[in-house]
Amino acid sequence: AQKVTQAQTEISVVEKEDVTLDCVYETRDTTYYLFWYKQPPSGELVFLIRRNSFDEQNEISGRYSWNFQKSTSSFNFTITASQVVDSAVYFCALSEAWGSQGNLIFGKGTKLSVKP
Amino acid sequence: DSGVTQTPKHLITATGQRVTLRCSPRSGDLSVYWYQQSLDQGLQFLIQYYNGEERAKGNILERFSAQQFPDLHSELNLSSLELGDSALYFCASSVGTGKNTEAFFGQGTRLTVV
Numbered sequence: 001a002q003k004v005t006q007a008q009t010e011i012s013v014v015e016k017e018d019v020t021l022d023c024v025y026e027t028r029d030t031t032y033y034l035f036w037y038k039q040p041p042s043g044e045l046v047f048l049i050r051r052n053s054f055d056e057q058n059e060i061s062g063r064y065s066w067n068f069q070k071s072t073s074s075f076n077f078t079i080t081a082s083q084v085v086d087s088a089v090y091f092c093a094l095s096e097a098w099g100s101q102g103n104l105i106f107g108k109g110t111k112l113s114v115k116p
Numbered sequence: 117d118s119g120v121t122q123t124p125k126h127l128i129t130a131t132g133q134r135v136t137l138r139c140s141p142r143s144g145d146l147s148v149y150w151y152q153q154s155l156d157q158g159l160q161f162l163i164q165y166y167n168g169e170e171r172a173k174g175n176i177l178e179r180f181s182a183q184q185f186p187d188l189h190s191e192l193n194l195s196s197l198e199l200g201d202s203a204l205y206f207c208a209s210s211v212g213t214g215k216n217t218e219a220f221f222g223q224g225t226r227l228t229v230v
Binding site: 035037042043044045046047050091093103104105106107108109 | 118208218
């Protein structure tokens with residue numbers, strides 16, 4: 001069955017520290033997509049990245065980077081030099097393949113608190 | 117701003133009542149998804165519509181129903197409300213269907229059942 005696990009429930013760091021959010025997924029499909037979303041205190045869900053299962057190249061976008069490893073079924077997210085504005089709940093999600101089209105399976109989320 | 121509009125932003129109602137949540141997708145998007153975010157269940161997919169037709173169903177209760185209208189806006193109807201239905205309900209839209217399309221989320225409707 002498809003599943004996304006974010007083992008870290010809460011993380012607290014001090015500004016300028018680097019932080020990595022872990023995501024482990026399970027799927028029986030060979031073609032799938034992985035996503036990260038950010039939910040700031042205001043509540044909306046903000047799309048951060050999409051990665052398909054055939055592209056294991058790491059991606060960097062400013063202070064954000066993502067490490068996708070199929071061998072360990074992981075899609076980890078690193079924030080470099082964290083800032084207070086990074087405080088939010090971060091969700092990893094998997095795009096389900098069987099019998100459905102495009103709906104997402106979310107992990108439970110990791111709440112990141114960045115203290116000044 | 118994702119371009120997905122949900123109304124109302126907040127809703128407080130009593131147990132046993134019925135409410136309707138509304139979603140306007142981004143311009144050009146044909147797919148609409150509904151998700152429920154609760155403290156105990158997390159973010160769960162409820163249902164998807166594509167161009168007016170139901171495409172996929174998740175953990176949606178029988179007391180809940182949805183539809184997508186010809187102008188592509190969607191409504192989620194929740195009836196016989198229970199305290200446990202209190203949650204944040206998100207609508208998302210995407211251009212098409214398929215696992216490679218990214219979904220953009222609205223700001224959500226926070227439903228409180230008292």
